[in-house]
Amino acid sequence: MTRFIILILLCITSVANAIGGEVPDTMAERVKACTICHSAEDKVGRDAYYPRIAGKPQGYIFNQLRNFRDGRRYYQPMVVLLENMSDEYLREIAQYFSSLQLPYPDPERIQMQPEEIKLAQHLIYSGSPERNIPPCSACHGDILMGVEPAIPGLIGLSRAYITAQLGGWRSGSIMRSRTSDCMSEIAKQLTEREVNAVAKWLANQSVSGKPGSFNVLSPELVARCSRTILENGGAE
Structure with a gap:
């Protein structure tokens, strides 16, 4: 308010x-x-x-x-x-x-247990195929700085923001739509422990590089996430 x-x-x-x-x-x-x-x-x-x-x-x-x-x-x-x-x-x-090309804040330096780091890195770079969860890097780029023209980077964001966004995707409170979207589908598969581990790990990383090119995305992911990543994808 x-x-x-x-x-x-x-x-x-x-x-x-x-x-x-x-x-x-x-x-x-x-x-x-x-x-x-x-x-x-x-x-x-x-x-x-x-x-x-x-x-x-x-x-x-x-x-x-x-x-x-x-x-x-x-x-x-x-x-x-x-x-x-x-x-x-x-x-x-x-x-x-x-x-705008402005300096990014320093990483948060959040303490993590070795098992948390391993869990976060596995989800970010390998995903969980048995639960139909692609790796974060498959959409957000190998260096997690996003993909042009419409996928945001995950580095340089705070733990609080990442946790809140994943929570919003899980609860369905971010997008008001009759049709589901890929981020909501993916986030709903994550446990609280996984959300916290991923948010901590991402917030601990230093910004490096620029968004990647759209052609790095697989056709399967483009089709699955078209409502999110294409310019007309949000239209019902």
């Missing part, structure tokens, strides 16, 4: 500034309401639940903006911000944030 109030106050302040003096008509100015939560600063405490979007694949950002606007994802401040924006403008916003 506090974030929502601040967001509204910022919008009011922006209008007042526009009346009182000239404000540069730049995308950086236009997205200031976004950077209240999605700032370039290190995320600690409650702020860890707001992800970094700078440098993420443009298609991924666009898909999520459209999902919020169209009600497939729901978070009130996002809905209020986006409800009257066109696809064209959402693409401009996505392009702007995707182009």
Whole structure:
């Protein structure tokens, strides 16, 4: 609620500034309401639940903006911000944030037991075929920095955010849709222990490299996850 109030106050302040003096008509100015939560600063405490979007694949950002606007994802401040924006403008916003190359925070350095590390690495790089769980690296890239144009990286995110997202996929609270999606199907197969191990391990890794190319994805995964990774995949 506090974030929502601040967001509204910022919008009011922006209008007042526009009346009182000239404000540069730049995308950086236009997205200031976004950077209240999605700032370039290190995320600690409650702020860890707001992800970094700078440098993420443009298609991924666009898909999520459209999902919020169209009600497939729901978070009130996002809905209020986006409800009257066109696809064209959402693409401009996505392009702007995707182009930002800002420093990443240092890894979290979370203590892990050897068996936790082994479990996390197995799921991330080998998956669990008997449960129809592909390795994380199969979609998010060998170095887990994402795949252009629409799959996000997993490195550089906080443990709190990763845990919350996996929990949301498991409970079905992230995507409001009559049709299931691949991340929900996969996350529902994970145990609490597996979620915690994966979140810890990912949060402990240093950022290195850039998103990979779409052609590294197998046709099977593209078909399975088309609702998530293709530009029209979220449409019902």
